[in-house]
Amino acid sequence: EDAAYFSSYSHFSIHMDMLQDKVRTESYRDFIMTNQHLFKDKVVLDVGCGTGILSMFAARAGASQVIAVDQSEIIYKAMDIVRENNLDHVIKLIKGRVEDIQLPVEKVDVIISEWMGYFLLFESMLDTVLYARDQWLAPGGSVYPDRCTISLVAIGDTKMHSNRVAFWDDVYGFKMTCMRSDVTKEGSVEEIDPETVMSEPSLIKMVDCCSVLVAELDFTADFSLKATRDGTCTGIGGYFDIVFEKDCTNKVYFSTAPNCMKTHWKQTLFLLEKPVDMKQGDLMSGKISVKKNKKDPRALVIRIEITNTGQVLDFQLQ
Amino acid sequence: EDAAYFSSYSHFSIHMDMLQDKVRTESYRDFIMTNQHLFKDKVVLDVGCGTGILSMFAARAGASQVIAVDQSEIIYKAMDIVRENNLDHVIKLIKGRVEDIQLPVEKVDVIISEWMGYFLLFESMLDTVLYARDQWLAPGGSVYPDRCTISLVAIGDTKMHSNRVAFWDDVYGFKMTCMRSDVTKEGSVEEIDPETVMSEPSLIKMVDCCSVLVAELDFTADFSLKATRDGTCTGIGGYFDIVFEKDCTNKVYFSTAPNCMKTHWKQTLFLLEKPVDMKQGDLMSGKISVKKNKKDPRALVIRIEITNTGQVLDFQLQ
Numbered sequence: 001e002d003a004a005y006f007s008s009y010s011h012f013s014i015h016m017d018m019l020q021d022k023v024r025t026e027s028y029r030d031f032i033m034t035n036q037h038l039f040k041d042k043v044v045l046d047v048g049c050g051t052g053i054l055s056m057f058a059a060r061a062g063a064s065q066v067i068a069v070d071q072s073e074i075i076y077k078a079m080d081i082v083r084e085n086n087l088d089h090v091i092k093l094i095k096g097r098v099e100d101i102q103l104p105v106e107k108v109d110v111i112i113s114e115w116m117g118y119f120l121l122f123e124s125m126l127d128t129v130l131y132a133r134d135q136w137l138a139p140g141g142s143v144y145p146d147r148c149t150i151s152l153v154a155i156g157d158t159k160m161h162s163n164r165v166a167f168w169d170d171v172y173g174f175k176m177t178c179m180r181s182d183v184t185k186e187g188s189v190e191e192i193d194p195e196t197v198m199s200e201p202s203l204i205k206m207v208d209c210c211s212v213l214v215a216e217l218d219f220t221a222d223f224s225l226k227a228t229r230d231g232t233c234t235g236i237g238g239y240f241d242i243v244f245e246k247d248c249t250n251k252v253y254f255s256t257a258p259n260c261m262k263t264h265w266k267q268t269l270f271l272l273e274k275p276v277d278m279k280q281g282d283l284m285s286g287k288i289s290v291k292k293n294k295k296d297p298r299a300l301v302i303r304i305e306i307t308n309t310g311q312v313l314d315f316q317l318q
Numbered sequence: 319e320d321a322a323y324f325s326s327y328s329h330f331s332i333h334m335d336m337l338q339d340k341v342r343t344e345s346y347r348d349f350i351m352t353n354q355h356l357f358k359d360k361v362v363l364d365v366g367c368g369t370g371i372l373s374m375f376a377a378r379a380g381a382s383q384v385i386a387v388d389q390s391e392i393i394y395k396a397m398d399i400v401r402e403n404n405l406d407h408v409i410k411l412i413k414g415r416v417e418d419i420q421l422p423v424e425k426v427d428v429i430i431s432e433w434m435g436y437f438l439l440f441e442s443m444l445d446t447v448l449y450a451r452d453q454w455l456a457p458g459g460s461v462y463p464d465r466c467t468i469s470l471v472a473i474g475d476t477k478m479h480s481n482r483v484a485f486w487d488d489v490y491g492f493k494m495t496c497m498r499s500d501v502t503k504e505g506s507v508e509e510i511d512p513e514t515v516m517s518e519p520s521l522i523k524m525v526d527c528c529s530v531l532v533a534e535l536d537f538t539a540d541f542s543l544k545a546t547r548d549g550t551c552t553g554i555g556g557y558f559d560i561v562f563e564k565d566c567t568n569k570v571y572f573s574t575a576p577n578c579m580k581t582h583w584k585q586t587l588f589l590l591e592k593p594v595d596m597k598q599g600d601l602m603s604g605k606i607s608v609k610k611n612k613k614d615p616r617a618l619v620i621r622i623e624i625t626n627t628g629q630v631l632d633f634q635l636q
Contacts, residue, residue: 012500016482019489029490056492080496164334171337172347174374178398182330 005298009072015051021264023254025053028114031144031244031252032057038142038247039063043105045136047098047113047129052078052091054112059090066091067108069098098128107138118189119268120150120240121290122317124298127214143209147243153258154199154225154233154284155192161234161275184273187302187317192237192267194259198278199225201257204288210246220289227278234275236304238268270304270315284308293318323616327390333369339582343371345560345572346432349462350375352568356460357381361423363454365416365431365447370396370409372430377408384409385426387416416446425456436507437586438468438558439608440635442616445532461527465561471576472517472543472551472602473510479552479593502591505620505635510555510585512577516596517543519575522606528564538607545596552593554622556586588622588633602626611636
């Protein structure tokens with residue numbers, strides 16, 4: 001199953017999408033190039049290096065050595081790319097699972113990685129970064145990005161809700177109501193129209209990558225969504241924010257919220273089976289739990305309980 | 319490998335996309351409901367029935383019996399749906415590969431199927447329809463849709479070409495030219511902006527589903543694209559047209575061309591490694607061959623030779 005995961009990163013198109021996601025790539029570039037003191041003469045580990053772009057930024061910022069690891073076949077392209085840019089004296093590429101390989105050094109000063117998945121934690125790649133941290137990060141060393149948060153907002157889009165849920169009640173004159181529950185049992189990754197956001201955000205998780213434990217990535221949190229206008233809440237949207245700040249002279253921040261510049265992560269939408277009418281100022285309160293799917297640890301199982309209405313909603317993100 | 323293929327049809331979202339593709343579903347509906355004489359008191363076979371929508375149209379049009387076959391798990395939903403609509407006395411659902419099952423009848427009068435893939439032949443599902451035809455279609459019976467064509471057009475979109483090909487020459491200041499060939503070796507499925515079409519279409523294949531042989535689905539054809547304006551041809555677009563006409567009182571036709579209403583099939587784009595300047599009236603002539611990929615018979619291998627420039631381009635569609 002992990003073979004399929006790594007294989008999905010072997011195709012050029014996913015790397016083109018990531019490189020052409022300017023919010024993502026320019027944030028990493030700006031963090032590295034405007035905080036060169038963090039890299040100058042340092043040993044850097046790049047976890048899941050892909051085409052090697054972050055490693056090359058680190059080399060350009062003065063790293064004495066960069067070790068770049070990836071289990072996907074894309075690393076053979078990274079090897080060509082590093083040679084094309086005459087950086088093979090600085091960047092050492094290793095094909096393998098981080099959990100299986102040996103490093104040519106005892107400790108590294110900095111770990112960089114672009115590990116974020118949909119709804120931040122999809123793919124569970126942060127687990128691998130934390131493994132690398134616990135194994136090889138020198139005392140006082142840092143993991144970047146260092147601070148990540150997950151937030152929720154209420155979404156009001158009755159037309160879209162009806163196109164996906166009520167749709168099944170009359171499909172060209174036939175009933176397909178048995179399909180409805182499938183739609184409302186799955187989180188969907190999509191660009192949420194910022195016009196449909198109808199609440200203030202509620203932060204449900206803060207992750208400090210320098211100290212968080214894998215066990216803390218399965219979590220339960222309370223949320224409270226305060227309506228910014230009257231409307232019918234048809235779903236709950238999720239997104240994440242990323243901050244590079246530890247020891248930075250220039251902090252770099254980006255957000256994947258619906259009202260921000262689009263990224264390849266889009267947002268995550270959890271449809272409510274029963275939409276909820278809200279007045280401006282109303283609070284929708286509840287509890288969310290986010291856990292790895294035991295049968296497929298790169299997927300997530302999400303439960304949202306809405307206190308006001310007693311709804312308990314179970315979603316897969318897969 | 320076929321397990322992955324059928325599994326991809328088990329998820330609700332692909333069926334929602336297909337049902338909500340109005341060009342597709344309304345064409346089938348209109349063909350069946352405005353040509354009820356083809357279905358009245360007939361035995362109908364639906365190959366790859368999915369949610370059962372075509373079978374229900376056939377039942378509504380007066381079929382005496384409809385046999386609906388699908389190997390994907392979605393057929394369990396179709397069973398619920400057929401019961402929900404009180405059509406279980408007419409529609410019999412069979413889970414299995416068409417090549418493996420036994421039918422409860424000796425012969426069928428009509429075969430309906432929505433088997434079309436990207437660039438018409440991707441997925442090679444027509445092979446299965448032809449197997450069913452040769453095995454069970456009564457003399458004088460028909461397969462619908464009955465006539466399908468594939469066409470090419472020249473595309474001029476220098477901005478897009480440069481975003482995908484020249485892009486790799488300078489990625490945030492680094493060279494990744496070794497990635498270029500991957501991009502130009504793969505056909506991509508996407509919505510081609512009709513404004514970028516710069517030639518008349520050239521028909522490269524006509525398929526009569528009532529008589530074509532599987533062996534004829536691997537083919538080589540000449541094409542000739544006449545420029546409708548001056549411009550730089552950066553790629554060749556492919557699409558298909560579908561006609562329901564045999565014995566029809568109301569013929570139904572739809573096209574997946576770039577200037578027609580969007581469908582979930584979009585179009586297929588083959589990027590030219592080296593763009594070609596053309597003047598209005600110029601002809602770009604050549605030869606195209608389309609074959610199943612021997613290692614993965616549901617994928618296609620496509621070779622385009624352009625006589626004018628001597629370019630020989632090999633593409634995968636996978």
